Amino acid sequence: MSKIIKTLSAVFTLLALVSFSYADENYYDQAIKEFDKKEYDEARFLLERNIVFNPKDAKSYLYLAKIFKEKENKKEEEKNLNTTLLLDPSNEDATLRLMDIAVENSNYSEVKELSEKFVKICKSLCKENERILESLKDLEPKNDS
Template sequence: MKKFNKLILTTISILFTINFSYAENDFYKQALKKFNKKDYDEAKFLFERSIVFNPKDANSYLYLAKIFKEKENKREEEKNLNTTLLLDPSNEDATLRLMDISIERSNYSEVKELSEKFVKICKDLCKENDRILESLKDLEPKNDS
């Protein structure tokens, strides 16, 4: 009887884990579809649901940041980009987006620091660093000596 109860508990645990993973993945997939259709409110809700099931899902935080950019909420955009980088320090999209925010703020030192990091992690968006460095020329402090 003990073996039977243990088997049932193990089976229930496995089924719960499978269902949990499926729900997390399903919310993310649904959210991406909504995001691509520009249904940002529904996408935001679904990305948040995905995070409930997997709090370490860097991609959900990245897409939330993109949604907040569309809604012109810089504070939430930046918060979600920072969370993305906390979970995935080599996320080049999040790093690039933070660099753009820093350029808008004319924060030379932060852009420079992020640019140096970006060069080390970039794979697909490396050409974007040239655009950033060009923008840096306008921000660079002038040496008046």
């Protein structure tokens, strides 16, 4: 009888772990679907829930940043982009978005610094660096001291 109880306990534990793992993926996947439908509040809720189960999921923070960009909340957008880069330093999308913010803020030195980093990590968005550097021509190096 004791072996049966131990076996059942192990089976229930395994099932709980599988369903817990599936819930993580389901939250993220569902959040992306909601994001694509422009249901940003629902997507945000699901991404934050996903982060509770998987706090090191850089993709969730990146999508939160995209949501905050849509909601025009630069502070939260930038915070989530920085968290994305903390977890995934080679995330070219987050680096590119931070470069755009630095251009908007006319922060010449930060754009240059991010651009140098971006060149080293870019894989699919490399041409975007040219666009950013072109926009630098209109900026004076105000913060370059």
